Amino acid sequence: MKNSFGENRGCHMKRNLFTGFILLFICHYQTLLAQECSDKQATKETRALYKNLYGLIGKNILFGHQDDPCYGVGWKYISGRSDIRDITGEYPAVYGFDLGRIELGWNVNLDSVPFEKTRLFIREAYTRGGVITISWHLNNPLTGGTAWDNKPGAVASILPGGSKNSLYTAWLDSVANFLNSLKGKNGENIPIILRLFHELNGGWFWWGKDQCSPDEMKQLWRYTILYLRNEKNIHHLLYAFNTDKFSSGAEYMERYPGDELIDIMGFDIYQAGALKENSAFAAFISRDLDLLDSVAASHQKIPALTEFGYNGIPNISWWTKVFFRAVASHQIVYALAWRNAGKKEAGNSEFYVPYPGAESAYDFKKMSATGKILFEAGVNSKNMYK
């Protein structure tokens, strides 16, 4: 039978089959492309990390903790110790560290962690198969104040042509030196998720939304990443873009510098202030996770909860009833709890994962047994660098 093109049915079927194959090929090719990180010269371990993180989408969530092997509630620098390990028997799957003050040539970071120790802990974490993410609470380059010194003008001052551009570039050199010193046992560079200019839609950091225009912020991203990539020849990084909690896809994307620079899309959220109640927090985080799922999928990036916490977790079933319920049905591949600083100078305390004896310890262990949230053994079995 002939169709309107004058072909018979057999020919028509062949054409359909052919079109089907082409479509299948395009889809497959797109998925393959999506599994490539933004740095086309990335090292093989970094490319593997990207591909393996991508593969976790919709399957597992790696549990992370800031400064985990450094200190916990009531202890500091005890070899082999970790609050998460004390509860679950395993280290976390993801380890967060911060480089704030490296730019000043200090030996310790803004939370007094010696960079020597950070280097050692990163190497040990990598050897255990863990994933490492680094943030940078860098000082205000214009005023010399801290990251929270949010006077306007600092971002503009460090862009090319600005009065602090050479200072900022020297600061990037110190970050580059540290990143280049992170080596595995065969001399390979240890892949790092570099989380720059975090919470940039908030107003509290000098790189925040009230201190610079979206265009200035995008220029800063581009300048920073291309400097590390092309001038410093660093190819063992995945770049994470992350806002604070947000209200719409448009707000999320306002300062996004471009798919060719970014690998991971995330946001930070805390159960505090207006989100102090479980129900308010659960509703907000669920809505933001929905928005993140769709924005990350449409840019073919990896979604992550780059920082979260409920200080003190004063609720015995928060992990299973609030946190797990919110995250389990979403696409994020990791969630990083903030640091267990313990008792602080002012007499208040800060911790975001339980330690032995803490109210939510039993519930945390229960969550760790679901199989959905992975810790040391789970991430190790995934061979993230192969």
Ligand code: BMA
């Ligand atoms: C904050 C607190 C501070 C810390 C800062 C940077 O949320 O934990 O104590 O100095 O992060 O790590």
